[in-house]
Amino acid sequence: MEDYLSGNLYYNTAVYYDYDNREIIKDDLNFYVEYANKTEGAILELASGTGRVSLYIAEKTGRMLECIELSEYMLEKFRSKLKNFPKNIQNNIHIRNGDMSNFMLDRKYEYIIIPWRALQWLPIREQTIECLNCVYNHLSDNGIFVFDIFKPRVYDANWLGKEDVSYSIIDENKRIIRSTINHYADTEKKYIQYKNKIRILENNVETVKEDMLTIKYYDYNDIVNILKILILKLLNNLDITIKEIWMMVMK
Numbered sequence: 396m397e398d399y400l401s402g403n404l405y406y407n408t409a410v411y412y413d414y415d416n417r418e419i420i421k422d423d424l425n426f427y428v429e430y431a432n433k434t435e436g437a438i439l440e441l442a443s444g445t446g447r448v449s450l451y452i453a454e455k456t457g458r459m460l461e462c463i464e465l466s467e468y469m470l471e472k473f474r475s476k477l478k479n480f481p482k483n484i485q486n487n488i489h490i491r492n493g494d495m496s497n498f499m500l501d502r503k504y505e506y507i508i509i510p511w512r513a514l515q516w517l518p519i520r521e522q523t524i525e526c527l528n529c530v531y532n533h534l535s536d537n538g539i540f541v542f543d544i545f546k547p548r549v550y551d552a553n554w555l556g557k558e559d560v561s562y563s564i565i566d567e568n569k570r571i572i573r574s575t576i577n578h579y580a581d582t583e584k585k586y587i588q589y590k591n592k593i594r595i596l597e598n599n600v601e602t603v604k605e606d607m608l609t610i611k612y613y614d615y616n617d618i619v620n621i622l623k624i625l626i627l628k629l630l631n632n633l634d635i636t637i638k639e640i641w642m643m644v645m646k
């Protein structure tokens with residue numbers, strides 16, 4: 396896998412991230428608030444991007460949020476949006492530049508979230524496991540961890556090269572069109588690459604900004620197997636041996 400990091404951190408396209416006005420980008424917000432309300436205390440969001448979810452949860456719950464995000468380009472947007480929020484929200488949101496697969500904070504959280512498929516922005520399986528280990532180390536005993544992933548498609552010759560327009564909107568005197576162009580699929584290592592393409596049309600001049608996204612995908616069994624590693628770790632902490640689990644399953 397060639398160097399994917401700057402693409403996955405939206406080096407060229409972070410400033411356009413919040414133009415996405417599709418319903419699907421708003422659908423998850425109340426879901427994440429609903430689960431926040433089942434917990435107490437500060438909330439940890441990993442790969443928080445421009446603060447799409449954190450800012451909404453902070454407004455709805457008045458809770459403190461710790462946000463970890465590796466992309467300085469996304470964080471620049473997040474910080475400038477935060478400046479326009481009331482002081483209490485500004486004080487409640489703590490932003491850190493960090494890697495979701497390698498971080499250590501000095502406290503635990505009842506609620507940890509990774510919204511909008513961001514776990515898949517770690518394209519290598521070992522990184523996912525490291526990230527889940529970090530989640531494990533920071534989750535309170537009765538805590539809730541919520542993340543979402545997309546259902547994989549068939550990545551065949553029909554998929555390759557296909558371009559889909561996600562939105563086309565007008566902002567003052569500019570038209571902004573976002574599309575994805577499928578570039579490559581590795582069905583053994585289970586990752587796909589697609590271009591995040593932004594066309595900006597202004598005064599009959601077109602400018603194009605692109606990032607290559609390299610995204611892990613999971614079949615149902617893959618994600619279950621990865622989560623089992625966490626569950627086994629939890630059970631190990633309870634001093635239950637693999638043999639005892641086996642006996643329980645066989646009962």
Ligand SMILES: C[S@@+](CC[C@H](N)C(=O)[O-])C[C@H]1O[C@@H](n2cnc3c(N)ncnc32)[C@H](O)[C@@H]1O
Nearest residue numbers: 404442443444447465466494495510511513516
């Ligand atoms: C699809 S965006 C989701 C952003 C945000 N969670 C949301 O719901 O809008 C994926 C995010 O993951 C971030 N990211 C990629 N690799 C990361 C890593 N290793 N650690 C932390 N953030 C990362 C990207 O910069 C980007 O902001």
